Amino acid sequence: MERKLGEQIIREIRRDRDYLDDAPVIEYLNTFGGTLLSAFPEARGEAGYDFFFFAVRDPMINAFALPGGFIGVHSALLLAAQNESELASVLAHEIGHVSQRHIARMLGKQRQDALIPLASLVLAALAARSSPDASTALLMGGQGMAIQRQLNFSRDAEREADRVGLSIMKEAGFDTSGMVSFFGRLQTATRAYNDSAPAYLRSHPLTTERIADIQARTRDMRYRQRADSLDFHLIRARVRVLQDLTPQGLLDAVGALDMQAQGKTRNQLAAAKYGLAFAALKQGNPDKAQELLQQAVAATQGPAAPIQNVNFTNLAIDIKLAQGKAADALKEADAARAKFPLSRGIARQYADSLIAAGRLDDAVAYLRDQAQLYRQEPQLQDQLAKAYAAQGKQALQHLALAESYALNGALPAAMDQLGIARRAPDASFYDQSLIDARERDWKAQWRDQMKEGQKEKL
Incomplete structure (x- = not known):
């Protein structure tokens, strides 16, 4: 319970x-x-x-x-x-x-x-x-x-x-x-x-x-000095940007990160440059973001060194996608999957890169496999819907959106999407069967939720 x-x-x-x-x-x-x-x-x-x-x-x-x-x-x-x-x-x-x-x-x-x-x-x-x-x-x-x-x-x-x-x-x-x-x-x-x-x-x-x-x-515990990870500093810089995504909020974050860039440690400098690169990307300037990211990597790994950190890699892929360099993004995301196999963010970026590069069949196959392995990730269903939309597959697009809404607990919206999928001109017999099965399950779940709500009122 x-x-x-x-x-x-x-x-x-x-x-x-x-x-x-x-x-x-x-x-x-x-x-x-x-x-x-x-x-x-x-x-x-x-x-x-x-x-x-x-x-x-x-x-x-x-x-x-x-x-x-x-x-x-x-x-x-x-x-x-x-x-x-x-x-x-x-x-x-x-x-x-x-x-x-x-x-x-x-x-x-x-x-x-x-x-x-x-x-x-x-x-x-x-x-x-x-x-x-x-x-x-x-x-x-x-x-x-x-x-x-x-x-x-x-x-x-x-x-x-x-x-x-x-x-x-x-x-x-x-x-x-x-x-x-x-x-x-x-x-x-x-x-x-x-x-x-x-x-x-x-x-x-x-x-x-x-x-x-x-x-x-x-008082009696032995003091332990523990060095902070680079990721700690990078995530704090990222959160500073995400704290307020309004134009003024981004300007405030840039000001704070500029001050942090005056820090004496390599991690502080790298985190500040990383945060500034992320802010530049949010402000719609991927070229500036690329330059700042290179400075962040150089601060910890040296100039011209290959990226070894998952957060640096994640941002590098996003920048390439924003620059319209889908092939480069796909190449980097594919290499990152092998380097960081447990990263769910990298896995989803690989799917985004496949879609951006126009490899829609590969994207659908990959995302369907991922959705079977990670059944509680609504983001995968959203990406599937995007790939199906690019293929012009309306029924499957709305089925994927329905799955996403259901995973997020929005069952009425999920059932609305099932209705749209049922009326799609390309809905196959198999699609209709799947729609009927999902509708029965979700209606039963919704009835249970409504009963619980009635008990609560009583």
Whole structure:
């Protein structure tokens, strides 16, 4: 039930415009989180959670855990973390909440149906950024307020999460003092922050007493100096650009990155140039982006060196696609697949490059195989729809779009796409059979969701 609830909430979050659906950011967070979990396997808890880490665009320094192993990180937190030990302290703390099943323990005496209204709290928190009044209205119901009170973490739960987090950091080789320094910064930021979001999604109540307790626990731990990875700096620069994609927001990011470029370390310089290249691409200037990316690579690998970093490679492929150099992009993406076989971002860029190069049959074959292997990636269905559209295959295009909507939890929109696919002039007998089967399944799922909604109202 925890996992089901977490999946329901994450589907709602993914539909929000502030969900950072950016492959390099998601890959970094999950690789980093995976490092923590690998060093301390018992953190997966008795339920053996399959964790998923993601980011949302938000100016508040915060992170939060959802039931079932979903952990969200605000973009401002990534920018505020000064090193990977500080970032590890926050993720380890949130892993502690999940592994100790704090949410389930607090709601254990409630009926199972009482878990479902938690999704409305997440929606209210998301609505708070654009419409505080709407958020307040969502939270004023008696049931919502009752659940919100249940979600206020007790001091014991926070201390338990701190203890587990410290153990995870120690086993993973991070500097445990990073928890003290970052939580102190988070405490300061929290004092100046006030909004109508529910307590569960606001910064945890980091009291002076709790910080003192962390200091006492870390006092006898041996200091460990850990060098930050280049990817940490690159992702922070990327997030700085993604924080605000308005023209003024991009100008502000460029100004901050220009100042960072004055830094004395190679990683700081490389990250600043990488961020400036990414910003130039977002501003529609791929040639300038190419020049800045070359400077970023030279700062860490030397001039004329082949790119060895996955984030550099990802941006290089995007630049070539933006320049209209589809053949070059395809060549680089194909080589990158062999170099970085676990990168989902590179895999999807390879498909984009096949489509851009006009190799539509190859793109469809590749994407169909990928969709069978990675059934929960709606991006693959979106790319399939694009490839089918370029081939003029209307029925298959709308079938792929229907699959994408369904994976994102938008079942009514998915069924609308099935209707369009059914009426397409090129819909074959096989297509019609598949449409009928999908429609039966999704209608049954929708009826179940409506029943749950009726139970919630009762």
